[in-house]
Amino acid sequence: MAVSKEVKVPDIGDFTDVEVIEVHVSPGDSIVTEDPLITLETEKAAMDVPAPVSGEVGSVAVAVGDKVTEGSLILTMTPAEDDEPAEDKPEASEPSVPAEPGVAVAASGAEFSGPVDIETDLTVLGSGPGGYTAAFRAADLGLDVTLVERYPTLGGVCLNVGCIPSKALLHAAKVIEEAETMSEFGIRFGTPEIDPGALREWKNAIVGRLTNGLDGLAKQRKVRVVHGTGRFLSPQHLHVESEQGEQVIGFKQCIIAAGSESASLPGMPDDPRIMDSTDSLELAELPATMLVIGGGIIGLEMACVYDALGVEVSVVELTDTLMPGVDADLVRPLEKRISGRYSEILKGTRVTEVVAEDTGLRVSFDGPDAPKPQVFGRILVAVGRSANGLRVDADKAGVAVNAQGIITVDRQMRTNVPHIFAIGDIVGEPMLAHKATHEGKVAAEVAAGRKRAFDARAIPSVAYTDPEVAWVGVTELEAKADGLDYGKGVFPWAASGRSLALNRDDGLTRILFDNASGRVIGAGVVGPHAGDLIAELALAIEMGADAEDIGLTIHPHPTLSETVAMAAEAFDGTLTDLYMPKRR
C-alpha cells in the first residue's frame, strides 16, 4: 500500500525566505511527475517547484505570500502505485544510425583501462546552448551530469561570441540609424560620438550577466562543471585537459555538443586586420573601410553594425544572391536598403588574392562584374562555419564523423553508438541556437529514459539585419522546385499603419499554404522585428493552422503582428485593408 510522502522545498541555491507567489494544487488533486506544485519568486527570477512523483495531494502546507526556504514542507501526497508513466520508462535502444561509408571510424572504438577520476551518469561535451540545455534538462530528470567546457565561461558561441554579443551591437546600430532618420522629421541629435571601448564593455557586460547566470543554474541543479578540453579515450571515457591538469571521466552516456568554428578561407595572409566573426565583435578598431567576404547572415549582420558605426562597408559574395537559399522577395528589401548605404555589393564575385600592405589589405577579385584590386582597412571573413566533429577524437568512441566534421544522428539524437548522442551545430545545418537547444532537450530526455524524438515540423531562421529577414518552413524556391501545389497570401507593409509609424514601408509578410489542406507550409517576413513575428508562423505550421485560423485570431492594432493576419486574409480573400481582385 502506498505510504504518505512529504514534499519539501528542494535546493534553491543561496536563497532563503523566498515568497510563494502561486500555489497550483489543492488537497485531492491528482498530479503527475514534473507538474508544478508552487511558484517561488526570488529577486532574480520566478521558479516552479515540480512534483517529484505522481500521485494524489493530501494536504497543502503553504499559501500564497508565505516565505519558504530549502526544506520547508510544501504538501503531503500519496504516490501512485507506479509513479513513473509508462511512456517515460527507458526504452530499448532503437537501432542507431549507420556509419557513413568512407568516414574515419573505428567500429567499436578504443579500449581504456586506466584510472578514472570522475564517474558520472551523463557527460555533456560542450556548454553552448545545446550542451547546457541538455545538461540542465538531464539533471532535472534525475541524472548525475558532468558538463565539460574548454573555455572559462559557459554558454558556447551563442552567448560568448555569437547570437547575444552580435545582437547587442545590432541594437546599438539601430539606435544610431533611427536617430539619424529622425533628423528628417524634426528631431536632430547631432553626429554620434562613438566610443568603441565603452560599447565593447557594455556588450561584454551583457554576455557576462548571461554566462554568470548559467554558472548559477548549473550550481542549483548540481551539474558538475569541468573546465578543460575533452577528447574521447573510449566509448565510455573522456580525457579532459586544462592548465590545472588532466582528468578522466567515466560515463554511462554522453552527449556531444562541441559545436562549430568559423570556416577560414585558404590563402589568406596571417594579419590581425583579417577578422573572423569573433574578432569583429571585439571592435578592436573602426577602420575607414572594411570588406565583408560572404553575404550570408553573419556577414550581413556584422556589415550592418560596422556601417552604422561609420565604417565604409563593401560586401563580396561568391553566388549570385545575398543570403543564398532565401526567397528573393524577402532579400530584396534588405538589398535595396544596404545598396544605398554600402560602398559596393559584389555578387557572383570571388576573392582571388589578399596581400597585406602597410596601408591596408589589397584584394583582387574575379567575376563578370569584378572591380579592379582595392585596398581595405580590414576584412571580415564570414564564409560559414565548420562542425567540430573531427576535433574530439570521436573515432576512439566509435562515433562516425564525416569529412566535414558532422556527426550523423537519428531522430532521438543518437549517434551510431547508441549511448552517445550528438546535438547542435556538430550535427549540421541549420546551425542555429534554437535548433541546438531543442535537440539538447530531446537528447537529455532520451538519455533519461523518456520516449522523445526530434519531430519539429519547421525551424525558423532569422537575419537580424536592417530590415530583419525571417523565414520558416518551405521556401517558395523549394515549393517550386518540388512542384508543390501551393498558394500564397502577401501583405506589403506599405499598407501597415504601424510600419509607417516606424517610418518603414519596405516590409512584407508572405505565407505559403498547401492548396489541398489549406494549411500553412511556409512563411517569410521582412521588416523591423520580423524575427519576432516569425514565431507565430512557426506555431501555425506546428499546429496545422490554415488561413482562417490565423485571420480569425484577433491581432492587436496597431502592431506589425497584424501583417500576419492580413497576409492570411489576403489568401482567404477576406482582406479589407487592401483592394484584392476577387480570386474565388
Ligand SMILES: Cc1cc2nc3c(=O)[nH]c(=O)nc-3n(C[C@H](O)[C@H](O)[C@H](O)COP(=O)(O)OP(=O)(O)OC[C@H]3O[C@@H](n4cnc5c(N)ncnc54)[C@H](O)[C@@H]3O)c2cc1C
Ligand atoms: C556571430 C554569430 C552570430 C550568431 N547569431 C545567431 C543568432 O542570432 N541566432 C541563432 O540561432 N544562432 C546564431 N548563431 C549560431 C549559434 O551561435 C550556434 O548555432 C550555436 O551556438 C550552436 O550551439 P551548440 O551548442 O551546438 O555549440 P556552440 O555554441 O558552438 O558551443 C560548443 C561549445 O563546446 C565547446 N567545446 C568544443 N570542443 C570542445 C572540447 N573538445 N572540449 C571542451 N569543450 C569543447 C566550445 O568551447 C563551446 O563552448 C550565431 C553565430 C555567430 C558566430
